[in-house]
Amino acid sequence: MIKMSTVKIHIKAGTRGSRLARVQTRDALNRLEVCFPGFAFDDIVVATPGDRDLTTDLRATPPDFFTRDLDEKVRSGELDCAVHSAKDLPDPIADGLDWFWLPWTEDPSDAVVLPAGRRVEDLPADARIGVSSARREAYCRRRFPAARQLNIRGNIDERLQQLDHGDYDVIIMAAAAMVRLGLEQRISELIPLTELPPPDGQGYLAVTFRATDGRFLRMRSLFVKAVAFAAAGVGTAGTCTLDVLKALRRCDICLHDDLMGPDLLDQVPPGVECIHVGKRSGKHSLPQVEITKLITKHARRGRRIVRLKGGDPGIFGRLAEEVEALDALAMPYLALPGVSSLVAATTCTGMLLTRRGVSRGFAVMTPRTQGGGLGTVGAAERARLPIVFYMAVAATTQIAQELMGEGMSPDTPAAMVFGAGGDQVMIVKGPLADIGDKVARVDTELPGTLIVGDAAGYSYRTDCGPLQGRRILLTCSQALMDKAVGLVSDFGGIPVVRPLIKLVTTTEALDCVRKIASYEWVVLTSPSSARCFGELLRGAGVDLRSLPKLISCGAGTTAELVSIGLHADIAPPSDFGAGGLLRIVDGLVKPGLRVLRLRSDKADTDITDTLRKQDAAVDDCILYRNEAIEYDHKPDFDAVFFASASAVDVFAMQWGVGLLKGKTVSAIGKPTVAALTKLGVNVDLVAPEATVDSCLTALAGKFANEALITVEEKL
Numbered sequence: 205m206i207k208m209s210t211v212k213i214h215i216k217a218g219t220r221g222s223r224l225a226r227v228q229t230r231d232a233l234n235r236l237e238v239c240f241p242g243f244a245f246d247d248i249v250v251a252t253p254g255d256r257d258l259t260t261d262l263r264a265t266p267p268d269f270f271t272r273d274l275d276e277k278v279r280s281g282e283l284d285c286a287v288h289s290a291k292d293l294p295d296p297i298a299d300g301l302d303w304f305w306l307p308w309t310e311d312p313s314d315a316v317v318l319p320a321g322r323r324v325e326d327l328p329a330d331a332r333i334g335v336s337s338a339r340r341e342a343y344c345r346r347r348f349p350a351a352r353q354l355n356i357r358g359n360i361d362e363r364l365q366q367l368d369h370g371d372y373d374v375i376i377m378a379a380a381a382m383v384r385l386g387l388e389q390r391i392s393e394l395i396p397l398t399e400l401p402p403p404d405g406q407g408y409l410a411v412t413f414r415a416t417d418g419r420f421l422r423m424r425s426l427f428v429k430a431v432a433f434a435a436a437g438v439g440t441a442g443t444c445t446l447d448v449l450k451a452l453r454r455c456d457i458c459l460h461d462d463l464m465g466p467d468l469l470d471q472v473p474p475g476v477e478c479i480h481v482g483k484r485s486g487k488h489s490l491p492q493v494e495i496t497k498l499i500t501k502h503a504r505r506g507r508r509i510v511r512l513k514g515g516d517p518g519i520f521g522r523l524a525e526e527v528e529a530l531d532a533l534a535m536p537y538l539a540l541p542g543v544s545s546l547v548a549a550t551t552c553t554g555m556l557l558t559r560r561g562v563s564r565g566f567a568v569m570t571p572r573t574q575g576g577g578l579g580t581v582g583a584a585e586r587a588r589l590p591i592v593f594y595m596a597v598a599a600t601t602q603i604a605q606e607l608m609g610e611g612m613s614p615d616t617p618a619a620m621v622f623g624a625g626g627d628q629v630m631i632v633k634g635p636l637a638d639i640g641d642k643v644a645r646v647d648t649e650l651p652g653t654l655i656v657g658d659a660a661g662y663s664y665r666t667d668c669g670p671l672q673g674r675r676i677l678l679t680c681s682q683a684l685m686d687k688a689v690g691l692v693s694d695f696g697g698i699p700v701v702r703p704l705i706k707l708v709t710t711t712e713a714l715d716c717v718r719k720i721a722s723y724e725w726v727v728l729t730s731p732s733s734a735r736c737f738g739e740l741l742r743g744a745g746v747d748l749r750s751l752p753k754l755i756s757c758g759a760g761t762t763a764e765l766v767s768i769g770l771h772a773d774i775a776p777p778s779d780f781g782a783g784g785l786l787r788i789v790d791g792l793v794k795p796g797l798r799v800l801r802l803r804s805d806k807a808d809t810d811i812t813d814t815l816r817k818q819d820a821a822v823d824d825c826i827l828y829r830n831e832a833i834e835y836d837h838k839p840d841f842d843a844v845f846f847a848s849a850s851a852v853d854v855f856a857m858q859w860g861v862g863l864l865k866g867k868t869v870s871a872i873g874k875p876t877v878a879a880l881t882k883l884g885v886n887v888d889l890v891a892p893e894a895t896v897d898s899c900l901t902a903l904a905g906k907f908a909n910e911a912l913i914t915v916e917e918k919l
Contacts, residue, residue, distance in 0.1 A: 212244035267294035290405030310380035312407035334375035418915040435542020481521040483907035516544035536669030536696030550797035590657030597652040601640030617661035623650035669696015680847035704854040731764040738768035795819035802827035843868035849879035
């Protein structure tokens with residue numbers, strides 16, 4: 205666990221003085237103190253123009269009406285940061301400031317609020333409605349066409365007083381504000397989002413800070429997701445990769461180009477916003493600078509973004525400009541390569557660039573220059589192109605000598621990429637004169653690709669997310685792997701996917717599932733058991749209407765049930781695991797209750813034994829067996845996530861616990877921790893909840909805190 209000094213570093217956080225502002229700011233700061241235990245956040249009240257001017261119609265006020273004075277004090281250094289309602293942030297924000305949204309949110313809906321005891325049906329046709337925005341005004345004109353719309357000002361409490369005093373018959377307010385103040389009972393009706401779409405940020409809080417403050421760049425890293433620059437491939441969705449499909453299926457927003465298969469956007473979940481930002485020669489839907497602004501804006505909001513590019517994003521895809529903008533903001537991203545038009549135009553047509561006996565390589569360039577004009581493609585210009593050599597590890601020195609012998613400068617940048625595209629990728633760089641010696645000192649069996657030229661002098665920045673490009677070894681079964689990989693990517697890490705066990709369902713369990721209607725309860729105690737249960741239900745053709753009550757051990761298992769279209773009837777609200785489950789069912793068990801306990805071959809029988817002691821009739825059935833998966837090579841990693849005791853056992857058997865020396869070890873649940881402790885392994889991190897999300901978020905938080913302390917020490 206993280207060892208922190210008992211002396212807190214104090215952060216001055218500004219807020220408006222209304223009760224709502226103070227309540228929601230204090231709640232947010234309390235949550236930040238939990239995330240960053242070495243820091244104490246002091247809330248300081250500052251009046252803004254919106255607090256001093258209580259007469260001007262809000263529909264006629266400037267964008268920074270509720271933020272100006274707070275942000276000026278942040279810029280001057282009087283405050284370290286300010287907390288705002290996200291919908292109040294001006295766009296663009298003032299020079300010298302940066303920002304992000306906090307993830308803790310309330311219902312974004314607007315609410316109809318009436319005096320106590322009144323109903324919407326009782327309103328007179330000419331009701332007096334208090335409105336404070338053009339958006340709400342338009343809604344009220346549609347719904348209450350004969351009503352009188354009156355300007356309303358003041359904080360939440362003051363508006364309610366005006367309503368109860370009889371100044372208005374009805375007012376429209378944000379539901380989030382009412383909830384945060386504990387006034388839910390005053391909400392007469394929530395307005396559906398389809399009838400009154402909320403403004404961006406309603407229900408969210410935002411933090412502004414000085415753009416140069418490294419502490420807040422590190423804090424922000426815990427609340428933003430890595431932007432995925434994804435290759436759409438060319439022509440059809442079939443030329444993109446599985447990684448791209450996975451990214452699309454879990455994104456919150458997709459910014460896409462023209463040159464891609466039209467069916468690819470079908471992979472995006474319903475309701476996700478897809479924004480066309482395609483560019484064709486002379487016909488740009490958006491200037492590049494606006495596309496970059498969209499990316500950074502939505503990333504600051506904590507959205508999971510896919511920037512979907514035709515072909516491969518690294519080949520004439522303006523990828524460098526977009527990642528440089530994220531680099532400047534210390535925000536994480538990842539690139540998902542794909543099939544480029546170069547590959548499609550050659551491999552798919554038979555015009556092979558490396559046909560044996562005809563050609564051993566190729567050069568690629570464009571006649572277009574920066575700005576869209578035409579440039580020369582003559583010999584001198586071609587000579588400046590980078591050169592790529594495949595399978596060049598053993599010949600690196602010879603290649604360098606030949607190139608220098610023909611006049612290439614010994615200082616020309618060069619790089620050897622070992623294991624390109626994999627999770628064990630390793631890059632060795634140096635000037636052309638030294639690259640051969642550097643490559644010779646590398647002890648690896650990975651294949652290498654040599655790049656010579658100015659392009660070799662560049663690299664992606666990898667230290668922006670909380671995981672800062674660290675390799676995270678994921679040993680969990682496939683039931684958990686997709687979620688684990690997605691979380692590591694979100695936090696700016698490199699997932700090293702090595703499932704150590706595979707789950708094989710048993711014929712015994714299939715027999716039990718076929719007679720599922722004979723049971724009153726089915727007990728499931730892991731996400732893996734829920735997934736295997738779903739597979740057997742489908743395989744047996746069970747009518748889901750015949751299912752008994754499903755008992756889940758906690759959030760992870762419940763979520764997996766939901767993903768397969770099922771719902772837990774009973775689940776503990778906390779203390780996930782066998783102990784919490786037994787406490788919640790205590791008193792619900794009746795003598796003779798028919799229970800099916802489905803478990804892995806590694807799980808204990810404590811639940812079964814306890815239920816039987818309460819006179820339940822329990823069939824204890826092995827649902828699946830854990831079979832080890834073996835690998836030829838040891839993985840290179842910085843931290844490891846163990847999700848089961850079985851994975852711990854297989855790791856120790858296959859690679860030995862010595863491989864964990866100097867690594868950060870995180871584990872999910874007490875049985876996994878016990879298995880590691882038994883082997884003499886110190887567990888650095890145990891999540892507060894036994895879920896993949898909680899465990900990997902805690903791991904990201906650990907590294908974010910360490911980086912934050914380092915930033916603070918340098919100030």
